[in-house]
Amino acid sequence: MESPERARLDAFFGRVTERFPAGGQVTSLVVTHLLSERPAFLRAMAATSTVGAVLPKPKSIDQQTLEAVQSVHTVHGLSRELFADSTRALEYLEDTASGQDVVLVDIGGYFAPSLGTLAEKFSGRVLGVVEDTENGHQRYAALDQLPCPVVSVARSPLKDCEDHLVGRSIVFSTDALVRARGDILTSRNACVIGFGKVGRAIAQTLRAHDLRVTVHDTDPVRRVQAHSQGFRTTSTTTEAVKDAELVLCATGNLALRQHDFAALRNGAYLASVTSSEDELELATLHQLYQRIPVGDQLTRYEITGHYFYVLADGGAVNFVHGAAVGTYIHLVQAEIVAATTALSHGRFNPGLHSMPTTDHQAIARIWLDHFDR
Known part of the structure; x- marks a missing residue:
């Protein structure tokens, strides 16, 4: 410095x-x-x-x-x-x-x-x-x-100020990693799991980048808040992720468990805002899915008939770029x-x-x- x-x-x-x-x-x-x-x-x-x-x-x-x-x-x-x-x-x-x-x-x-x-x-x-x-x-x-x-x-x-900017940095890093493999997120279906302060900022930033955003939160009050801001909401994780080409998890409390990954759409990108052990039960998939590095900070999880991509090994994706x-x-x-x-x-x-x-x-x-x- x-x-x-x-x-x-x-x-x-x-x-x-x-x-x-x-x-x-x-x-x-x-x-x-x-x-x-x-x-x-x-x-x-x-x-x-x-x-x-x-x-x-x-x-x-x-x-x-x-x-x-x-x-x-x-x-x-x-x-x-x-x-x-x-x-x-x-x-x-x-x-x-x-x-x-x-x-x-x-x-x-x-x-x-x-x-x-x-x-x-x-x-x-x-x-x-x-x-x-x-x-x-x-x-x-x-x-x-x-x-x-x-x-x-x-x-x-x-x-609050930090959380809002963290939400933006999450979207920036996600977009950068996806673009690095020649893909773009614009106009895609996206899902944000967790509508706390960071999740709210992520959802708003994704919408500003012309993605169609669905929100899921286990708290019905937060689902109402998301609905009032014009986001589509769902009552289950499975329904939230099934059509999403991008899933961003912001609950801090295990957004996706082992059975949830089967509901991911083929080719979906999956990213987290915090430590992988806090947000995603990826370890339970290691005996089931083949893991193939396909780019910088990007891993393809694949079994017969199903595949998806995990960014930054499931850790906080914004730390790839310093989380500034x-x-x-x-x-x-x-x-x-x-x-x-x-x-x-x-x-x-x-x-x-x-x-x-x-x-x-x-x-x-x-x-x-x-x-x-």
Whole structure:
């Protein structure tokens, strides 16, 4: 990153950390995408906590950024298995931050399966979790009882800007990968599964690119919202995908299961907005379908009489092109910093929480001062 841009970002995060100071010595374990803008966020985290470890999301690692971060912080490999087993998760936490006050910064609910054990048996204190994504929000909300505060920024108004641009970037990357093999999407039938903030942006962008868009969501309220915006809606996944030449999955909670793939139209393109294990049960198909790479980030799944294409191995397709959403990403990063310091002050009881409106407004004002010029 060029030094003037680094100085600008550091000045922005300096204002954020000044506005939201830590309440004591805290260690953070940070699950994150390691993209080119991420070091500025990690510097802000380091200004308010001791960064005990950075755990990069496996499919969103820029090599140059990784090397830069490794020169400053401890970097550990991340997988679902690492925290799925409570004993292994506790051993990891003890090895990394024994006896310390810890905040777990999460993207996708990685710590959720073992959170009860970590909160109860860790030699230090788990002050809480900060969760960035909708699929992670759902994982924590599904727990019977939260043993510590979980502050979710997934549904923050500050994330609306990012989500809208993520939807656009998903369509951009999908279109680029399809065009790279000499095909186009214009005038095709498309299906969007999930009509949350990102799904809504995808559907609107596809329509603006002259695709005919069908929407499916398990929530009938969201189906009504989609219908009111002029989209065709369906009550089942099978009906939604059967005529679609493009299927984009944006639920964060397994949009397509094994039996759903048989309903895909021959030649359909399939893409996701998040990790493949969160959105698509592709692993169950590996013994049934032959997988043939047919282009950059494009795989053909084929059995007798049926075939379809999967983009980016079912992972977040926009990460193929860096998932850039401009300076709006720093709004959410600033809220993660603020949520971390709020947990260090003990501002929340066990349970699922959002940051207060006054904090959103303070972050927005700081952002406007630095980037609305």
